[in-house]
Amino acid sequence: MSATRCPIPLSELESAARSTDTAIGLPPACYTDPGFWRFEQAAVFDTEWLCVGRASQIPEPGDYFTVTLLGAEPVIAVRNRDGRINVMSAVCRHRAMCITAPAERPEPEWFAPPPESSGTVRVFRCPYHWWTYDLDGRLVGAPEMSGRPGFDRTEIALPRLATEEWQGFIFCSFAADPAPLGPRMAPFDEMLAPYRLDEMTTTEPETLSLPFNWKVFAENFMDAYHSLRLHASLYDFTGADTAGETLLAGTFPALEPGSIGMGGRGRTGFKDRGMNPTQAALFPPIPTLTDEDRWNVVYLYVAPTLLLGVHSDSAHWLAVQPVSAAESLMTSGFLFPESTAKLKLFDQLLEQHKRGIGLFYDQDMPVAVASQRGMGSRFAPRGPLSPQDFFRSQLAEWLLEHYRAAESADQP
Numbered sequence: 001m002s003a004t005r006c007p008i009p010l011s012e013l014e015s016a017a018r019s020t021d022t023a024i025g026l027p028p029a030c031y032t033d034p035g036f037w038r039f040e041q042a043a044v045f046d047t048e049w050l051c052v053g054r055a056s057q058i059p060e061p062g063d064y065f066t067v068t069l070l071g072a073e074p075v076i077a078v079r080n081r082d083g084r085i086n087v088m089s090a091v092c093r094h095r096a097m098c099i100t101a102p103a104e105r106p107e108p109e110w111f112a113p114p115p116e117s118s119g120t121v122r123v124f125r126c127p128y129h130w131w132t133y134d135l136d137g138r139l140v141g142a143p144e145m146s147g148r149p150g151f152d153r154t155e156i157a158l159p160r161l162a163t164e165e166w167q168g169f170i171f172c173s174f175a176a177d178p179a180p181l182g183p184r185m186a187p188f189d190e191m192l193a194p195y196r197l198d199e200m201t202t203t204e205p206e207t208l209s210l211p212f213n214w215k216v217f218a219e220n221f222m223d224a225y226h227s228l229r230l231h232a233s234l235y236d237f238t239g240a241d242t243a244g245e246t247l248l249a250g251t252f253p254a255l256e257p258g259s260i261g262m263g264g265r266g267r268t269g270f271k272d273r274g275m276n277p278t279q280a281a282l283f284p285p286i287p288t289l290t291d292e293d294r295w296n297v298v299y300l301y302v303a304p305t306l307l308l309g310v311h312s313d314s315a316h317w318l319a320v321q322p323v324s325a326a327e328s329l330m331t332s333g334f335l336f337p338e339s340t341a342k343l344k345l346f347d348q349l350l351e352q353h354k355r356g357i358g359l360f361y362d363q364d365m366p367v368a369v370a371s372q373r374g375m376g377s378r379f380a381p382r383g384p385l386s387p388q389d390f391f392r393s394q395l396a397e398w399l400l401e402h403y404r405a406a407e408s409a410d411q412p
């Protein structure tokens, strides 16, 4: 079967993309079936913008980090001599070796996947046969190849992906000519403007392998229905706090055609709210916020990979990559204004901040694992959505649009 034909008739998915009054969940196979995953990869992840990290991770020319996209595509994000960021294939054009993989590893690691790396280089030299590439991916050295008739190294380069920066995040796309990301996030520009996310610095990103479908995690992150229940012991979302009730449960701006943003702004029960047992922000407010802004939180999804929770003192970002039908990879970090990152007790506060948010993950992660298990059950439901499941119907609408586009592109 073609990867651009959905193994489930699209007509069966339509009932997930309706308003929450009548919508039911996506078919469980959308979370478990390898055939559906291959289709979804072609329809969504091969066509859309994928977040790989923050521009501030590579501030100077030659700074780079690697990431494996979709569990199978090793790429390098690198700042070139002109200060522009390239995202390009890390696969050597000679023998397909990953050029940033180590030349040598101890025996217990021989058969482990090549590790990700980061650092500063002048060029990338493949350790296998020393083919060498510059920061734009051009082949600048290939030992002994001048002995091959007609070999012209200037014709060879690492494939570069379409790349765009948005709010300080680096996005890339496998599509040859994807619609620019910035205009497709325009409905959220005003909401995000006071925070100046692009000027913020990130903590060292951490990666986690998640044993569940990427949608299980995205849906959990944006789901207010569970916040008010599963997390009831951690955080008082009720009363005057409308962030949980209205932000995530029905007052998202409607999904505009071509948009890739879902989410919105909500007002919290008091100023400078924090996600820790004190319920108060641990860091000073972001200096550019007005007094009024400090009552707000913004929760935003830049489909299909980036999840953002923006509070009055900091932001939490999570880039979720699918690896297979039932596995994902999450890279996450926290954003702070430079002035906050310079605080004397920053490291201590950050530890407390992470612990506070960690309490939520202590609940979310086991629930996600158990939901993935349930999705594989012969008794798995297509359950009715609650009015507070608003995000799931919006995500299904967005996905269905992509599934349809992939199928119609596949028509002979």
Ligand SMILES: [Fe+2]
Binding pocket: 220, 221, 226, 227, 231, 360, 364
């Ligand atoms: Fe949660």
